[in-house]
Amino acid sequence: MEELKTVIDEILRSISLTVSKLDLEEVNKLIDLLIEAKRSDKKIMVIGAGRSGLVGRAFAMRLMHLNFNVHVVGETITPAVERDDILLAISGSGTTTVIVTAARIAKKVGAKIVAITSHRNSPLGKQADHTVIVRGRTKLAKDRDYFSRQILGVHEPLAPLGTVFEVASTVFLDSLVTVLMRRLGKTEKDLRARHATIE
Amino acid sequence: MEELKTVIDEILRSISLTVSKLDLEEVNKLIDLLIEAKRSDKKIMVIGAGRSGLVGRAFAMRLMHLNFNVHVVGETITPAVERDDILLAISGSGTTTVIVTAARIAKKVGAKIVAITSHRNSPLGKQADHTVIVRGRTKLAKDRDYFSRQILGVHEPLAPLGTVFEVASTVFLDSLVTVLMRRLGKTEKDLRARHATIE
Amino acid sequence: MEELKTVIDEILRSISLTVSKLDLEEVNKLIDLLIEAKRSDKKIMVIGAGRSGLVGRAFAMRLMHLNFNVHVVGETITPAVERDDILLAISGSGTTTVIVTAARIAKKVGAKIVAITSHRNSPLGKQADHTVIVRGRTKLAKDRDYFSRQILGVHEPLAPLGTVFEVASTVFLDSLVTVLMRRLGKTEKDLRARHATIE
């Protein structure tokens, strides 16, 4: 079972490497956009497919705890996107069809598209008003291959498909939550008061 | 394929019979509770398991279109239930564990429990501050058996499990939407403006 | 509150009228396709947006009770659509972007597209290998207007947006469940054995 430890170390190293490459200017602008949306009571509509969708929901839940006017596209009570709302779209490849389509619809009504993706020049990235690059597998391939070859004698990356993008985005967005708490003067107690009680 | 027509007729007859037995006093009080919640900006939290949960979501979506402060228990951005919120619980049997548990939690914080169920004396019915009885299978067994025996020579009811309760509740709640529209002076155009556009 | 009764009657009449116009040949072919998919262990992938999505899920749940290999597009454990799978797409207008896009993707891999829609010549209808027409509002406008004008003195249809399509589709698909039960020799007891117990 040393194998598990090796894999965990590799995933942690990949995440660590990925988040270390975050552009703080990009992140700062995202924070400003979110806080401005809250101040002017605009909606933040979160969208993602598959596991990226789960990353988005985890972030949306915290935004709700922080009293943002946040919705997840596709859930029951999600209303129409409107002018100056933010569509926060999460897609490693930036090519996921439903995400790209959603961005086009949202853009048409004057919403701002914010993309969290590995690829600035993807169909999603190109439509975005603002992009935060979270490097996923492709961009880190050399580093990852290094670790995997050295340690386990395999040529395949240890974490399959979008794993690195998804976990790194989770860590990034959870860190953003803490920064938002501080900016908004919220404590853990405030979050707890909003936390779902029927569960 | 006359079989399909026979089954459809039977289901329509069951629904028709069920909704004809609705107690208008009970319905009227439900309408008052919903409108009062809207007026005082209290939350309406909808809960149901399985197909009853889908009935609840269909209603919740329309309440959102009508600008109610509505949430579906278990979805991403659902916050804590609070004093004077309404927990609208849908359960034919009134015994579904998660629903009964949710009602107990909600009651403890001072929320009002509104039950849509076939059984006033069920665990859910007993906890409810207000109940609207939608007769399901059990209560209509004689009538249903009548139709099924006469027409298709079987002793089993045509619509399995909770079907009659679920479809009758759908028709009832969709009718309620129309009544609420009139009470609130909303037109179809108002609903359309709130209707999700990313889909 | 006679209002509620009037609205219920109107909705029931609209549904009754809609289902009476179902083409039994179309329905029969749908049944054959579903049973053939079960026999050859192909997947049935159900998709719909908003309230049509809820209609689809209610049907998918019963198909699961009947031991079909059924999935709902967008849920966690939904796998890739493959050749000869069925994409069962529900959209009154037949224009919903994500549904039309899904149909295009599914068609490309050789899946069969089955549409439940009011519009044979819609983008969805045109892509479909088989279509069951469930007349919704547009097609019944004259009849519905008749009832509404006569009884309540309004010119607006009583049931807003897609309501008639959605409830009529629910009744239609629930009737189909009963027909499928008989074709497959399943009793209510069989369904109950598969019914989710953790709820």
Added chain:
Amino acid sequence: MEELKTVIDEILRSISLTVSKLDLEEVNKLIDLLIEAKRSDKKIMVIGAGRSGLVGRAFAMRLMHLNFNVHVVGETITPAVERDDILLAISGSGTTTVIVTAARIAKKVGAKIVAITSHRNSPLGKQADHTVIVRGRTKLAKDRDYFSRQILGVHEPLAPLGTVFEVASTVFLDSLVTVLMRRLGKTEKDLRARHATIE
């Protein structure tokens, strides 16, 4: 914005510390249980509330990619839990009502309860046939406070509520996926073939 970097470092350090304390015997037994379930075609039913539910879904999606017979409790096509199925329950506190209730129901029919929790002696932990301890906030409080005090001059933990448990569980379960791939001889290509294509 050095703040973001500090918070990210703190979260990564907490996760790293948490996963370093995983008991490899516990993990090994979990792997054996999962592989045995696959071999004997038993179901794995994943359950979690709130953000722990999202962690569970991310893992369930990968188990589906690996061809396990996996379901998420509460989704549309989830069938009855049966004897020898595994209920994989994720709850940091081990006290979440719906999870504890689900475990009781599952245990009654002879399913095995596997808990991922921070608290072995919680109501969930006590019911479990097997537990993997993922230390969350409570257990690491001293360490976390250390980092937060030293660096940012606050006494509050940087990552609110269940964040550390949730992200550490994500990393742990994603590492498990890689280990399972190797045990089952699956490559990334195999996973990709099962990955949802309609999205």
